[in-house]
Amino acid sequence: MAVKDLKDAERIALAELRDKLPNVMQAIEKEKATISMREYKTRKGRDVYELTVREIVKVKVKEKEIEIPKITFVTVDKKTGEKKIAIRG
């Protein structure tokens, strides 16, 4: 199903996260994670929208604290509405 616009794509992507990765959705709702949207043409020439979710995770190594950005992408095909999730690590 064709996606109308960026706002529509965001709604679809967030619903996908709520369904497949509820912990990521919780982090957004608790404002631990931030989101942004963009659109671009893929390597094969498809037009897609993409939701990015960023959350900083802190880990300790030998008394040293390291910040690791935990990133999740949800790509939504403009024409078909097909969704693809990518997560860091």
Next chain:
Amino acid sequence: MLDRRLKILEAADLINMVFSPEMLQKIITVYGIWQIGLIVTCKKRLIDKFGSDDYNNEIRPRMIDLAYRQRAIILDVCTDDFNEVYNKIKQLRTTLIQLLDARVEVQKAAMVKPFPIIRIITHIQIIGGPDIVPFAVLPNPLDWEYPWSPYKDTLYTDDVYADFTGDDVIDVPIARIPDGGSLDLLIKQLEGKCAPKSGAFGLGNVNREYAGPIVDIFSDAGDVYWSAPMTSDDFSVGDVDVEHVYFILHGSDADTSVWWGEDSPWPVAFTASLAHSQGVVLSGACYGAYIIGKVPANSISLRFLRSGAKAFIGCTGVHYSTPFTETNYNGPLFHRLFFEHLMTGKTPSEAFFRAKRDYAPEADTAVEEKILHEFVFYGRL
């Protein structure tokens, strides 16, 4: 026969690594073929780093031996500009093609079946870390993410050097033996005398279920551990000294001596002190193959290579997975393709080459485009 050939090689200045069309002609005469491999290094930088005694007595003889075994010539190029390295390789390839053109009539008369020109250089073996021969740098298709962010993710790759047609896909196998400032590492990898024990080891982030199906490709016993609950305290050095080793954990460029699993907080799942294997290691950890300014003491990948790992395959930057069992996109697709090729009996470098070639037409999103290039192969071809 071998001595005679080596004498000719010496006369052809291979040992002094002087590049000229005349030298090429001599080399081709010695090897008796028109298709040759290419070793890329910088003699001056190796001498500066290891000293002339170690270079002349330890490194150079092994490099010459490797060149002979790989039917390769050595390209000596000292620069920090990857474009210059690429141009030298291109120039050498052009010279080879010109030499070949001059012999076309002879070839026709001898009824020799022409080989594809694309593989006039059969493979590229880089010797030295990025301070000896730089990585190429490609635009990160996820760069839009970073201007606001302190977390830079430069897309370092060796692919550029082996892409002769400019179609974004490597045309011949390419591998790098990094040095990590360790003569032991360099010697071990140049000699390549590894005899891995049979067996398999897999260690996955508990939220990367696809690690199970990947390990199933090379292990009937399903030798996969999960973190959490497992931590580095649960493993000993001998556990990973097996034929096939696979990791999908978290990693960071801020500390490449540790990989993490997932829990709250993230547990330390694997450390450099455990990295001892003569097998083939593939890691999907972020920055698993990031070695800029690193040494074996603070890098899991370099520690594996110093211990004599047959090959280490990993990412120079942030890696992206799927959170499910599917292995048909993102990082897991590349992992699967590599192990599937490896299990058909291909050498690790050939399996890596085939995996890249097979992954390229599937790589579509910005994430996949990045994954295509950020995987690098460390070890001998």
